[in-house]
Amino acid sequence: xxxxxxxxxxxxxxxxxxxxxxxxxxxxxxxxxxxxxxxxxxxxxxxxxxxxxxxxxxxxxxxxxxxxxxxxxxxxxxxxxxxxxxxxxxxxxxxxxxxxxxxxxxxxxxxxxxxxxxxxxxxxxxxxxxxxxxxxxxxxxxxxxxxxxxxxxxxxxxxxxxxxxxxxxxxxxxxxxxxxxxxxxxxxxxxxxxxxxxxxxxxxxxxxxxxxxxxxxxxxxxxxxxxxxxxxxxxxxxxxxxxxxxxxxxxxxxxxxxxxxxxxxxxxxxxxxxxxxxxxxxxxxxxxxxxxxxxxxxxxxxxxxxxxxxxxxxxxxxxxxx
Amino acid sequence: xxxxxxxxxxxxxxxxxxxxxxxxxxxxxxxxxxxxxxxxxxxxxxxxxxxxxxxxxxxxxxxxxxxxxxxxxxxxxxxxxxxxxxxxxxxxxxxxxxxxxxxxxxxxxxxxxxxxxxxxxxxxxxxxxxxxxxxxxxxxxxxxxxxxxxxxxxxxxxxxxxxxxxxxxxxxxxxxxxxxxxxxxxxxxxxxxxxxxxxxxxxxxxxxxxxxxxxxxxxxxxxxxxxxxxxxxxxxxxxxxxxxxxxxxxxxxxxxxxxxxxxxxxxxxxxxxxxxxxxxxxxxxxxxxxxxxxxxxxxxxxxxxxxxxxxxxxxxx
Numbered sequence: 105x106x107x108x109x110x111x112x113x114x115x116x117x118x119x120x121x122x123x124x125x126x127x128x129x130x131x132x133x134x135x136x137x138x139x140x141x142x143x144x145x146x147x148x149x150x151x152x153x154x155x156x157x158x159x160x161x162x163x164x165x166x167x168x169x170x171x172x173x174x175x176x177x178x179x180x181x182x183x184x185x186x187x188x189x190x191x192x193x194x195x196x197x198x199x200x201x202x203x204x205x206x207x208x209x210x211x212x213x214x215x216x217x218x219x220x221x222x223x224x225x226x227x228x229x230x231x232x233x234x235x236x237x238x239x240x241x242x243x244x245x246x247x248x249x250x251x252x253x254x255x256x257x258x259x260x261x262x263x264x265x266x267x268x269x270x271x272x273x274x275x276x277x278x279x280x281x282x283x284x285x286x287x288x289x290x291x292x293x294x295x296x297x298x299x300x301x302x303x304x305x306x307x308x309x310x311x312x313x314x315x316x317x318x319x320x321x322x323x324x325x326x327x328x329x330x331x332x333x334x335x336x337x338x339x340x341x342x343x344x345x346x347x348x349x350x351x352x353x354x355x356x357x358x359x360x361x362x363x364x365x366x367x368x369x370x371x372x373x374x375x376x377x378x379x380x381x382x383x384x385x386x387x388x389x390x391x392x393x394x395x396x397x398x399x400x401x402x403x404x405x406x407x408x409x410x411x412x413x414x415x416x417x418x419x420x421x422x423x424x425x426x
Numbered sequence: 427x428x429x430x431x432x433x434x435x436x437x438x439x440x441x442x443x444x445x446x447x448x449x450x451x452x453x454x455x456x457x458x459x460x461x462x463x464x465x466x467x468x469x470x471x472x473x474x475x476x477x478x479x480x481x482x483x484x485x486x487x488x489x490x491x492x493x494x495x496x497x498x499x500x501x502x503x504x505x506x507x508x509x510x511x512x513x514x515x516x517x518x519x520x521x522x523x524x525x526x527x528x529x530x531x532x533x534x535x536x537x538x539x540x541x542x543x544x545x546x547x548x549x550x551x552x553x554x555x556x557x558x559x560x561x562x563x564x565x566x567x568x569x570x571x572x573x574x575x576x577x578x579x580x581x582x583x584x585x586x587x588x589x590x591x592x593x594x595x596x597x598x599x600x601x602x603x604x605x606x607x608x609x610x611x612x613x614x615x616x617x618x619x620x621x622x623x624x625x626x627x628x629x630x631x632x633x634x635x636x637x638x639x640x641x642x643x644x645x646x647x648x649x650x651x652x653x654x655x656x657x658x659x660x661x662x663x664x665x666x667x668x669x670x671x672x673x674x675x676x677x678x679x680x681x682x683x684x685x686x687x688x689x690x691x692x693x694x695x696x697x698x699x700x701x702x703x704x705x706x707x708x709x710x711x712x713x714x715x716x717x718x719x720x721x722x723x724x725x726x727x728x729x730x731x732x733x734x735x736x737x738x739x740x741x742x743x
Contacts, residue, residue: 143614143615143616144584144613259476288475288476288640289475289681289685289686290684291475292684293683293684316614318685318686318687318688319686321686321688321690321692321693322687322690322693345690356614356615359614359615359618360614360618360643361617361618361621361641361646361647362643362688369622369625370618370621370622371618372622373615
């Protein structure tokens with residue numbers, strides 16, 4: 105199990121470390137997909153990058169909490185072991201297939217690099233493994249593909265190659281940050297099919313970071329909705345789609361063009377997400393919420409409203425439901 | 427029917443690829459025999475995947491690129507052979523809003539100058555004060571206050587920048603807006619605000635929109651008519667209602683099938699891993715991907731078609 109426990113992260117804003125993710129807890133289980141949903145700037149990519157401790161290269165700091173891989177803290181792990189975990193036990197698929205590959209190395213050398221880092225295979229065995237990985241992601245002509253450079257390939261092919269590279273270290277967990285947003289719809293559908301098949305066949309635990317409820321509907325078992333650095337609603341994919349309970353989750357679902365069928369105006373959420381550093385003590389959505397009252401000004405816990413695995417950080421769930 | 431404000435007739439664009447010095451490279455036809463009309467107060471959407479020729483078509487219609495064949499009319503004026511000077515007088519009729527609100531605004535220019543720049547060209551007689559007044563009005567129309575005038579692009583969010591991009595296009599009072607993926611870089615909540623703004627502006631000003639998108643849900647919401655493009659060809663066209671509820675071309679059907687689902691109940695259990703097929707060289711360009719392909723598709727002449735470019739269109743119902 106990969107567990108995020110009570111994690112708070114800071115980012116440097118005008119010289120001061122400012123809280124950007126607060127007291128966040130998540131659990132990734134083998135064979136399950138957890139979707140982390142939210143708008144730009146809510147801290148979801150920051151959380152995803154911290155799962156491999158990648159944020160610290162951009163000045164992201166840890167204020168509290170821990171990330172545990174099978175009970176072992178990533179933060180107290182020696183660097184050498186951390187390098188084995190990155191791309192080994194935990195692999196990452198990035199959002200931008202156009203920039204995530206290095207343009208000056210051939211596809212083959214980039215895949216072989218990962219295989220050689222994480223296995224003891226001989227050069228011949230490594231090449232065979234690379235071909236097998238490419239075949240797994242639907243790229244049959246692997247031998248000629250390995251000679252090519254990223255600029256010769258379409259976005260869909262690059263994303264397949266990045267997925268093959270993520271699989272190269274036989275990971276238990278995959279962190280996928282918006283894996284389909286940069287792609288055409290028809291290619292998106294195929295990449296979704298590919299990710300789901302690999303995830304199920306290999307029993308991978310996946311953290312899927314996205315703002316697209318369509319992708320959530322396709323892939324997720326569990327959903328955590330983030331707003332302004334914290335989880336505001338969490339539950340099974342059916343609980344979230346059938347009974348969204350936080351006013352923010354509902355509003356976000358109603359903004360989609362699919363929600364209006366008569367050509368009328370779309371629902372909008374007035375105002376904007378409060379920036380890190382300007383969060384109050386109470387509910388961070390209050391200023392944009394139609395149900396906001398004085399009770400919202402005190403701290404609200406994620407289990408303020410709970411039914412089974414469904415938790416909502418809102419004191420007005422029953423009012424919002426009616 | 428509303429007034430036709432833009433008409434293109436038989437547009438064709440060929441790009442040369444590769445080649446060296448005097449050698450000619452491989453000819454790549456980006457747009458084949460494209461014809462359509464845009465009506466005041468109406469939205470025509472062009473949908474299709476990357477590389478299908480959507481953006482090239484828009485650039486041709488604006489004469490940002492020169493077509494190799496065909497004619498373009500802005501209103502009644504044929505513009506294909508206008509000289510640069512004459513063209514400039516007509517340019518204010520057609521304006522563009524770009525996809526990326528982060529890359530399409532000059533970071534060194536204040537908003538008042540960015541939005542007012544078009545006026546310097548098209549209404550040079552205006553004084554600086556008159557110009558600033560007009561910028562203020564236009565920004566207001568797009569939902570931005572006076573405090574925006576003296577700021578720089580980095581001080582705005584993505585949605586606000588897209589409002590600035592729309593204001594910059596509107597300030598010269600065009601009849602036509604070309605919108606190239608105007609909401610695809612935005613979050614869903616911000617996307618809703620911009621779509622509402624575009625609809626509102628269209629009603630107020632009777633603008634004609636040429637709306638390029640690969641998101642069918644957005645197109646269904648905003649457009650009246652739609653052209654479906656594949657590999658430079660229009661494979662199907664018609665009203666959004668007709669095309670989306672009863673698609674005739676298998677490619678249109680495949681685009682509709684690829685739409686994101688709305689609920690986890692709609693998940694298909696078996697999704698096979700398939701490679702991405704290419705484009706056929708001869709006959710129907712969609713033949714390699716088409717689930718209904720037959721022997722005669724290989725000799726189908728795409729140039730000769732109107733309406734639905736398919737030998738074996740899907741039957742109704």
